[in-house]
Amino acid sequence: MTTLEAIKYKRGELQVLDQLKLPHEFAYDNVSTCEEAFDCIKSMRVRGAPAIAIVAALALAVELEHKKDGTKQKADTIKYINSKLDYLMLSRPTAVDLSNAIKLLKKKVADTAAASLTPDQTLACADVRQSYIDGAEKILEDDLTANLAIGRYGAEYLRRQQMPIITPVKDADSLKYYTTSPPGTQGAPDRTYRKLSVLTHCNTGSLATSGHGTALGIIRSLHKMNYLDTAYCTETRPYNQGSRLTAFELIFEKIPSTLITDSMAGALFSRMKEEKNISAVIVGADRVARNGDTANKIGTYGLAVLAKYHGIKFIVAAPTTSIDLYTESGASIKIEDRAQTELTQITGAVVDKNGKVDVNTTARVAIADQRINVWNPSFDVTPHELIDAIITEKGEVVRSSKGTFNFRSLMPQRW
Numbered sequence: 001m002t003t004l005e006a007i008k009y010k011r012g013e014l015q016v017l018d019q020l021k022l023p024h025e026f027a028y029d030n031v032s033t034c035e036e037a038f039d040c041i042k043s044m045r046v047r048g049a050p051a052i053a054i055v056a057a058l059a060l061a062v063e064l065e066h067k068k069d070g071t072k073q074k075a076d077t078i079k080y081i082n083s084k085l086d087y088l089m090l091s092r093p094t095a096v097d098l099s100n101a102i103k104l105l106k107k108k109v110a111d112t113a114a115a116s117l118t119p120d121q122t123l124a125c126a127d128v129r130q131s132y133i134d135g136a137e138k139i140l141e142d143d144l145t146a147n148l149a150i151g152r153y154g155a156e157y158l159r160r161q162q163m164p165i166i167t168p169v170k171d172a173d174s175l176k177y178y179t180t181s182p183p184g185t186q187g188a189p190d191r192t193y194r195k196l197s198v199l200t201h202c203n204t205g206s207l208a209t210s211g212h213g214t215a216l217g218i219i220r221s222l223h224k225m226n227y228l229d230t231a232y233c234t235e236t237r238p239y240n241q242g243s244r245l246t247a248f249e250l251i252f253e254k255i256p257s258t259l260i261t262d263s264m265a266g267a268l269f270s271r272m273k274e275e276k277n278i279s280a281v282i283v284g285a286d287r288v289a290r291n292g293d294t295a296n297k298i299g300t301y302g303l304a305v306l307a308k309y310h311g312i313k314f315i316v317a318a319p320t321t322s323i324d325l326y327t328e329s330g331a332s333i334k335i336e337d338r339a340q341t342e343l344t345q346i347t348g349a350v351v352d353k354n355g356k357v358d359v360n361t362t363a364r365v366a367i368a369d370q371r372i373n374v375w376n377p378s379f380d381v382t383p384h385e386l387i388d389a390i391i392t393e394k395g396e397v398v399r400s401s402k403g404t405f406n407f408r409s410l411m412p413q414r415w
């Protein structure tokens with residue numbers, strides 16, 4: 001295996017990696033109906049804003065490829081598609097990628113139906129179905145292209161924030177430093193820079209997208225360009241997307257990395273500041289409101305406050321499909337509450353006295369008194385004032401001197 005794939009798709013066949021089993025087991029489930037996709041998303045066997053949208057869109061594509069929906073009139077085919085999409089929409093509420101994908105697909109099939117002039121309704125129904133399948137497949141392809149661009153833009157943005165080391169370190173340790181000419185000054189004499197160390201939260205990599213990832217995509221790109229010192233990842237309680245998924249991806253990609261608990265971020269920032277070795281916090285997004293307020297995994301807001309205090313850049317990496325221009329601010333974003341057992345129980349595998357993990361012994365284990373009341377919001381909202389830049393596949397949007405974000409130039413057609 002050379003790349004991690006959360007989603008495997010070929011026309012008529014969809015397989016989804018069961019992320020509840022990671023990092024102990026690597027198993028794919030066949031998803032061939034919208035009901036199976038709904039369950040897969042709701043139970044978080046697949047998660048991450050882009051991956052949720054892709055699995056929902058492709059599950060219906062698989063159904064349409066096999067079942068031919070049975071309708072006789074194109075209006076009925078559209079009704080059938082729309083009702084399935086409305087159902088999938090209810091699987092998880094916070095990430096906007098799913099509703100953006102659904103809006104796009106509904107419009108595509110409506111436009112196809114309007115343009116289809118054939119009096120033969122069997123043919124017209126087939127056109128509508130095909131148009132849906134093509135649209136869903138394009139969402140998968142576009143996501144990968146977007147992620148690669150985000151990785152590039154993000155790595156370049158962070159590079160541009162760096163100052164060269166005034167007194168170059170003689171025979172600088174190539175693990176800690178890199179040498180190049182300053183950004184935008186081709187041909188200028190090379191300067192020495194300290195490699196970047198960044199912190200990320202939750203999982204925003206290949207497992208959360210069609211591939212490469214958003215925030216983790218930037219880290220991947222930094223590593224590939226040889227600008228990365230260390231990627232720190234938080235455990236990301238309660239669901240542990242950081243320790244179970246991001247740590248797994250970082251190890252898989254051989255990226256120099258260190259895991260911390262969520263509560264260690266403040267201590268890490270003050271230590272790194274002393275050593276002048278902190279560059280940025282990079283996170284993903286589930287929904288970016290029109291004013292830049294960003295809903296992301298619970299704990300993101302706390303990291304942004306800490307980053308501000310320590311003078312560390314706080315960057316959101318998100319495709320434009322995660323931007324919601326219809327929601328004015330974070331105050332209107334619906335935050336999903338999840339089951340209390342996500343806090344009070346955990347899945348683990350037995351470790352023998354030599355530290356060897358027996359992957360065949362996974363079990364659900366109680367880690368708190370099961371009678372305690374629990375509050376388990378899955379996301380929080382980081383106010384735009386705490387965000388320095390939002391990196392999209394179309395480039396970066398930087399907080400203006402007035403403290404605001406403006407997406408007009410990136411998304412003129414949607415503005």
Ligand code: MRU
Nearest residue numbers: 047048049202204208284285297
């Ligand atoms: O609850 P999850 O695991 O779906 O939450 C995922 C996140 O919060 C991610 O940061 C976000 O969806 C972006 S993934 C590219």
